[in-house]
Amino acid sequence: MEANCGGQPTDYGTLLPLNGDHTASPPISIQNVQRQGLRCLLYSPQPLSPGDRVRQEVDFTRRWDHMQQHTGQHLLSAVMGTYDGLATVGWGMGKEGDMNYVDVPRRPSPEEMRDIQDRCNQLIRENLPITVKTPENARDNKLPDDYDKSLGIVRVISIGDLDHNTCCGTHLCQTLHVSLILLSNKTQTVHSKNCRLFFTAGDRAVKLSSVSVDALSSISRLMSCGNAPDEIVANIKRLCDATAELKKKEANLLLDLARHEGDRAKALLQGGKNAWVYRPDGSFEFINRVVSTVGESVRGCRGVVIIAAGEVKKAGPVVVYGEKEAVEAAVTKIKGIVKDIKGGGKGERWQGKVSEWRREEMEALKELASV
Template sequence: MVFECQRDSFKTEFDTKVVSCKPAELETLSDGKKEKLKGYEVIVEDTVLFPEGGGQPDDRGTMNGIDVLRITRQGADAIHFVQTPLDVGTEVHQVVDWKRRFDNMQQHTGQHLVTAIADNMYGYKTTSWAFGQEKCSIELDTPKMTDEQVAIIEDAANEAIRKCTPVIPKCYEADDKELDGIRGRGLPDDHVGLVRVITIEGIDSNMCCGTHVYNLSQLQVIKILGVEKGKKNKTNLIYLTGNRVLNYLGKCYNTEKALCTALKCSPEQHVDMANKLQKNIREALKSKTSLLREVAKYEAEQYKNKTDREEILSIHRKDGDNEYMNIIANEIGQENGVIFASVGNDKGAGLFLLSGPADLISEAGPKIAEILDGKGAGKNGRYQGKANNLKKRKDAEALLRSSLQKNKSEKE
């Protein structure tokens, strides 16, 4: 079936009638978590709200002021998911979320245009395309593309836009001979009714159910951002068109201004300044690591030289690392005392290390990891791991002291 949204992609409002309404659930993602919404699947006589298909996302909009949260197609029907029931026979007024619709139209027609040019010029077939939140990509059946090829495709696409090339939708009977040789990936198994073809005059004809602009001038511009290595010896071409180019340019400009302020230099100097800062950071980290090694050796030596030293060295360093703890443990040795070292946020996450008699550490290690809300592993008198709650160091230290006393008593 060809819906009203496909007959006139620029139509934003439409009156129709409810054919059926039945309870249903919709699985959605909310803050990265799956959530099931209770609602209703509504079928109407015809719809101006596009159901997902052909790689294009579905529309959003309203029916009698009720939000339509998902539109899918089943055979000749478009299924509208809403959370308020609508009685069969009710007249409904549909309104399209035009901002979303027009963006979908621009990106989809842009994909047809780039796909056709890549095929016509280089024989690179499109095997799939992805509609992203900010960028779109076209998977081409070629292991690589040169910068020159990318530039030529972009130039050809923008030349077609400047020529105001018409984009013409036309419908055919499924057995019409006119469909022979028209590009497409085949019809869905549940397809019903007429077959719709989108023709970019003089460039391409393609079977497609999606919504499209009337004229390539409505794309405004095509920008190919680059190519990436795809799966199975293919290449992904990343592109923007229409309002997305303007939005992307605006974001880039704001980022450029922020970098000018942060780096205190002109845009032309950003890369050199970033490289310089990275070099300085690497040198600073190298110096820090060297100093931490010296500090670890010094603290171990201080402990070993004490005549009245405690049986347990409990030490925490916020800016320490795993190497820092291991140097202390190695310098002191298991025979010279029990070590409980930790690094990181003293009220949050970090690392910990235990060193001492093998029987003591093997027993106390897992218990201390549990107190610190972490996990670890070890052998031969050493146990170390990650902690999520170093705020409980005192509790862990108390358990270690208790375990040490118990261990000594058992040996006596």
């Protein structure tokens, strides 16, 4: 089994203890393999005695996946290296089913991304040989501190005449085994200067393609449109635009309602009463509009307006607005009613939050505001 090396995760596998009659005991799962100098250490979850005979079996499905991703990265980096400013400065292999990444000094253009992907897959079809050599003059300026080159070797992985790179990871023997390389148009800025480009290769890429086609078909049925990606995107964009317009109208209606509630509260305050305003779907913007509508009409009034928002069994804000003394008195009573309310404020406005509304608390606040 191989330990973690060259950016490639460690192998998994099993140890089969062999009895004296050469029959095998139940296999021992190995999922922790570490390199220590030139030694590969397998950590067994159950004890073995010195001299015990075992047979190692590598989880080849995992090994094959890692080889496809790793060789795919070498091929991708070799192709990207032919572009100005796209030399690979780092890479990482994603977990099973996830995408990998390469870090480059700048963001490739969409046209470059398409060209790079096409070139990679063309080279896969050309089935270039992948060879491993151990030349004496191999570049070794990045060897680990605990690696003794005089006792070990430095491997150079070659993809035809296209690329020659030192690497200690496991690789495929021909590009055809990479099967497919897919680049994501999603990128990410790292270290404030580099661009992280995501990709996947081999069976992962094939599965991703299959899942993506199924997803597009499902979306097209939901959207009642054709399967062509451009048509699906256009329909989704129209739906998003329509949704955004509806949300805008909803927000405007809610603000109109807030002004109406503010006018109602103002009338109650001027009549010497308290006011209760509650909206399950309210927000701080709704509350602030109510407060601004009430405005300075609280001056000289002994009452307060209590504004609450949020559904029962969910969190929500509370604002108490009025003259300072009236607000302080109301907040003292509210804290006795709503046990887990937290907040603060000074002067004419106190603002708090309830982590979970209870129906009886809502009713009690409403009753308090009606006094």
